[in-house]
Amino acid sequence: MTEINRRDFIRFATVAGASLGFPQLALAANPKVVVVGGGVGGCTAAKYLRKLHPQTDVTLIETKKVYQSCFMSNEVLSGDRTLDSITFDYEGLKRHGVKVVIDRVDAIEPDKKQVVTQGGETFAYDACIVSPGVDFKWDAIEGYDEKVAEVVPHAWFAGPQTTTLRNQILAMPEGGKVIIVAPPNPYKCPPGPYERAAQIAMYCKHHKPKAKILILDPKDKFSKQGLFTQGWSKLYGFGTENSMIEWVGAAGGGTVEELDPSTMTLQAEIEEFQGDVINIIPPQKAGKVAFASDLVDGDWCPVNKLTFESSKHKDVYVLGDASSAAKMPKSAYAANSQAKVAAAAIVSRFNGIEPPDPTFVNTCYSILGEEHGISVAAVYTLDKSSNTILPIKGAGGLSPMNASDQQRKREVSYAHSWFANLIDDMMM
Amino acid sequence: MQREKMMKKKMPYLLLGLVVLFPATAAAAPSGQALAFTCAGCHGTDGSSVGPSSPSIAGMDPEVFIDAMQGYKFDERNSTIMNRIAKGYNDEQIKSMAWFFAKQTLRLKPQKHDAEMAKLGAKLHDEYCEKCHEDGGKPGDAGTLAGQWMPYLHYTMEDFVDGRRDYPRKMKRKVDAAIEAEGDRAIPAMIHYYGSQH
Numbered sequence: 001m002t003e004i005n006r007r008d009f010i011r012f013a014t015v016a017g018a019s020l021g022f023p024q025l026a027l028a029a030n031p032k033v034v035v036v037g038g039g040v041g042g043c044t045a046a047k048y049l050r051k052l053h054p055q056t057d058v059t060l061i062e063t064k065k066v067y068q069s070c071f072m073s074n075e076v077l078s079g080d081r082t083l084d085s086i087t088f089d090y091e092g093l094k095r096h097g098v099k100v101v102i103d104r105v106d107a108i109e110p111d112k113k114q115v116v117t118q119g120g121e122t123f124a125y126d127a128c129i130v131s132p133g134v135d136f137k138w139d140a141i142e143g144y145d146e147k148v149a150e151v152v153p154h155a156w157f158a159g160p161q162t163t164t165l166r167n168q169i170l171a172m173p174e175g176g177k178v179i180i181v182a183p184p185n186p187y188k189c190p191p192g193p194y195e196r197a198a199q200i201a202m203y204c205k206h207h208k209p210k211a212k213i214l215i216l217d218p219k220d221k222f223s224k225q226g227l228f229t230q231g232w233s234k235l236y237g238f239g240t241e242n243s244m245i246e247w248v249g250a251a252g253g254g255t256v257e258e259l260d261p262s263t264m265t266l267q268a269e270i271e272e273f274q275g276d277v278i279n280i281i282p283p284q285k286a287g288k289v290a291f292a293s294d295l296v297d298g299d300w301c302p303v304n305k306l307t308f309e310s311s312k313h314k315d316v317y318v319l320g321d322a323s324s325a326a327k328m329p330k331s332a333y334a335a336n337s338q339a340k341v342a343a344a345a346i347v348s349r350f351n352g353i354e355p356p357d358p359t360f361v362n363t364c365y366s367i368l369g370e371e372h373g374i375s376v377a378a379v380y381t382l383d384k385s386s387n388t389i390l391p392i393k394g395a396g397g398l399s400p401m402n403a404s405d406q407q408r409k410r411e412v413s414y415a416h417s418w419f420a421n422l423i424d425d426m427m428m
Numbered sequence: 429m430q431r432e433k434m435m436k437k438k439m440p441y442l443l444l445g446l447v448v449l450f451p452a453t454a455a456a457a458p459s460g461q462a463l464a465f466t467c468a469g470c471h472g473t474d475g476s477s478v479g480p481s482s483p484s485i486a487g488m489d490p491e492v493f494i495d496a497m498q499g500y501k502f503d504e505r506n507s508t509i510m511n512r513i514a515k516g517y518n519d520e521q522i523k524s525m526a527w528f529f530a531k532q533t534l535r536l537k538p539q540k541h542d543a544e545m546a547k548l549g550a551k552l553h554d555e556y557c558e559k560c561h562e563d564g565g566k567p568g569d570a571g572t573l574a575g576q577w578m579p580y581l582h583y584t585m586e587d588f589v590d591g592r593r594d595y596p597r598k599m600k601r602k603v604d605a606a607i608e609a610e611g612d613r614a615i616p617a618m619i620h621y622y623g624s625q626h
Contacts, residue, residue, distance in 0.1 A: 048465070333469045340465045359458035361466035361516075363509065375509050379466075379516025395516030399508065406586075410481075411508050413579050417482035418470050424478045425468040 030057045031350045034115045034125040035098075036105050036289055038062030038090060040069075040332045041131030041320030043426040044339035046098045053347040059099040059123055061115065065089070067427065070189060071332045072419045073158035075367065077166050078199040086158055092428040107292035110313035127346045130295060130310075131319040131335070132287025134188050140283045141181070142258040152261055152278045156188070168277045169200060175210035179266060179275035181256045182217040186300075187284040188321045188330040190223035191376070195366040196279070198228070201236045201244045202369055214275070215247045216268055218255040223329075224366060224376055226401055231368035231408075256280070286322035300324040305387050307345035307355050308338055317342045328380060328389050332422055334362045339426075358382050360389060365415035373411030374399045460524030463517070467525070476535040481579035487534035487567040490526035496571070497522045506592040534567060536575035536626040545613070549621025552614055556602040565622055578623040585615050 033049055035042045038060055046060045067088045075081045090100040103117035108128055115123045136154065138145050144152065153161035153168075169178060178200055182193040197213045204211040222228075232238030232245050248254040253270030259280065260266075266273045285291075285299035295301045295310050301318040302311040308323065310316040319342055320335030328334040337360045345355035360380035367373050378396035380389045399411060464475070467485070471477050475486030485493065499505035500514035501522075517525070553564065557573075565573025573581065587593040588603070606614040 336469050337466050340462070344462060356462055357458045359462050359466055361469070361513070363469060363513070377509055377512050379513060392516040395512060395514075397512050407508055410583055413481040414470070414508055416480055417477065417577075420478050420480065421472045421482065422469045425473045428478075 030055050031126040032057045032124060033059070033127045033129065033346065034108075034123045035060040035129040035131065036108060036115060037129075037131035037133065037287070037320075038064070038067055038100070039131060039133050039320060039335070040422070040426050041133075041335035041339045042129060043067070043090075043093060044336045045129050045131065045317075045319060045343050046093055047096050047426065048340050048343035049346065050096045050098060052343055053350060054097070056347070056350070057099075058097070059101060060090070060093060061101045061103055061105050061117060061123070062090070063102070063104045065102055068158040068162075069332070069419075069423065070156070070158045070192075071422070073155070073162050074192065074196045074199040076158070076162050077155075077169065077196060078203040079166070080199070080202070080367075080370075083158070083162055088423060088427060090427065105289055107289060108316065110293065110316050113315060125315070127315050127317060127349070129317045129319060129342065129346075130290060130293065130301075130322070131339070132289045132322050134284040134321045134330070135287045135291075136282040137285055138282065141256055141280060143261065144259045144280055144282065148259070148261050149280070152259065152264075152280055154281050155279060156192075156281050165277070165279055169203065172208065172211065172276045174208055175212075176208065176276035177212045177214060177274070178277040178279065179273055180213065180215045181266065181278070181280040182215055182219065182222070182254075183281045183283050184218045186330060187281070189364075190329050190331075191228070191364065191366045193217075193281055194222060194224070194228045195368065197245050197247075198232060198236070198366070198368040201232075204244060205236065209244075211244065213245045214273065215245070216254045216256050216266065216273065217247060217249050220249045220251055224374060224398060227374040227398055228366070228368070230401060231372050231374060235369045235372060284321075286318075290318065290322050295322075297324070305382050305389050306358060306384065307349075308342040309345070317346065325389060327391060328360060328362055328378075329364070331362055331364050333364060333418075334360070336422060336426055337361050363418060365411065365418050367412055367415050371405065371409040371412060373408055373413075373415045375411055375415070457520065457524075460521075460526075460528035463521055463525045464528040474532040475529045476532070477577060478537060479539070479577045481577050481583075483576055483580040484534055484536070484572060485529050486532035488526070488529050488572060489567060489569055490523070490530045492569070492571050493526040493529055494522055497525075504594065506587045534572065534575070538626045539575075539578055539623040541578070541620045541623040543624070545617045545620035546624035547621075548610065548613070549617035549619065549624075552606045552610060552618050553621055556606045557618065560599070564625060573622045574625040576622055578619050581619045581622055582616075585619070589615075 033056055035046045046058050049056045049058050069086045072086050076083050094100055103119040105115055105117055108115045113125055153164045155161040155165040180193055197215050200213050236244040238245050253268050255269045256266050258267040264275055286296050286301050290296050290301050295312055295318055301322050302324050303318050308317045308319055310318050319338050321330040341358040348355045363377045365373055365375045376398050378391040380391050383390050470482045471485050477484040497514050500507055500510040503511050561570050561573050562568050588595045
């Protein structure tokens with residue numbers, strides 16, 4: 001920088017900025033925010049509330065002692081990483097001054113502006129953030145329920161079921177068959193089932209080269225389909241007779257209606273399929289606490305997308321997968337982005353000013369092989385008149401088709417950076 | 429490159445800063461901070477990446493940041509994902525992000541490096557690079573090298589050398605001279621040197 005000294009300018013800018021700042025309205029000295037749910041949305045909001053407005057008294061309530069990320073959990077299935085490497089405690093949030101309470105919340109009480117935990121503690125709030133993630137619709141596939149899921153895992157929450165599924169793949173016979181039952185839209189992590197197929201194939205290619213992975217899908221198309229198809233072809237022979245991966249969409253009879261766990265047989269629309277390992281990812285809806293707290297309309301929680309305040313209850317904010325945030329996908333990066341918008345809006349409210357104009361990004365990587373990564377990205381703006389988050393035209397999109405091996409390899413290393421930085425930004 | 433040079437002339441920094449302070453279009457514009465917050469999932473909180481390969485952008489000179497973003501936006505610079513993301517921002521937004529990141533303190537993490545290579549790299553840096561990348565490559569008038577994530581530096585040099593990124597003549601001359609002196613290990617040595625700083 002040559003025209004003027006940069007550091008002098010920054011000094012000037014900072015001083016001028018401060019004197020132009022909005023007047024701080026006298027509210028309660030330490031406004032109270034209660035965050036229900038310690039996933040990406042809840043953690044990011046808690047951290048950024050403290051960062052933007054350090055006098056905020058933030059309490060985060062979560063049922064589990066540790067956070068296990070769903071993003072990168074498919075890499076545990078291939079053996080490329082351990083479950084430990086995607087397990088994190090909440091000490092980092094505590095260092096930011098967030099009070100972390102391990103307890104269960106059945107429902108919040110918007111009328112009393114309080115949250116009572118199962119352990120009997122009561123937390124009053126000025127603003128409550130509900131970020132419970134997704135829950136399953138257990139009645140969608142006959143014969144499949146929470147109990148059966150212990151042996152026919154969904155592994156759609158990272159944790160014990162991830163280990164179960166990994167061990168079942170390891171124990172499977174040489175020429176065994178893994179069946180993945182993909183869910184209907186909308187669900188969290190749209191490319192997840194297809195990345196999972198690739199990660200399982202990545203393991204089998206080295207250890208059980210005769211194995212097959214069959215995806216049964218109630219949809220006719222899926223996220224990053226062209227890129228997955230190309231990557232599967234290149235790495236796992238997709239489209240050939242010897243393909244390790246096979247995909248059956250809705251038109252081909254991919255919709256699964258019933259499971260018989262005793263024979264490991266799935267009844268799909270047209271025919272039956274038998275597998276050595278079955279992974280059913282059930283249809284999804286907002287987490288339990290959202291239903292119990294009257295925050296849903298249908299399966300998801302409607303919100304004002306300027307602030308992520310619930311359309312149903314004042315001073316309650318719903319973030320992440322549970323919110324109805326079209327056209328953003330239900331992804332970790334989206335939840336992280338939404339949480340910062342909500343945190344800024346809540347702080348504005350404490351300061352008695354209008355919420356700032358929001359901006360959002362989503363970035364999502366999938367790893368198909370040791371050196372084969374692909375991504376999708378979008379930059380979003382809010383169309384206030386329709387309360388819709390719209391992707392900015394001409395920006396974002398998918399990794400190019402036919403990219404060089406070098407580009408695909410770099411995307412794997414950027415995927416690992418995305419994982420590390422997302423975890424760091426939300427809770428460290 | 430022509431376009432970038434013209435842009436630099438047209439943008440005296442005082443004016444550039446005033447636009448940020450007194451945004452004429454404030455009515456419907458996310459702040460630099462709000463825009464910059466969306467970068468954290470890959471580039472770290474306030475632009476200090478925890479690695480292993482996406483670069484830190486905290487403390488960057490605003491001019492370098494703007495050049496990079498415009499380069500990505502107009503596909504003049506090779507990238508995997510940044511060209512797609514940069515297209516989502518207008519000139520004002522890029523400027524306001526540039527000023528946000530310029531004000532952030534760069535926090536570095538130790539990286540695994542080869543001490544012998546780093547020693548050679550330090551020597552090469554002093555001889556061939558220090559003139560433009562001052563202070564061992566700390567953020568300044570040129571891009572951040574000191575403490576930058578090594579895979580990112582490696583990709584960047586690959587792109588320069590393989591002709592996927594516009595290689596400034598002066599830089600090419602210097603890098604070629606370093607290779608002339610130390611052979612194929614010249615570039616890796618410099619990368620180990622930058623990676624050794626934290």
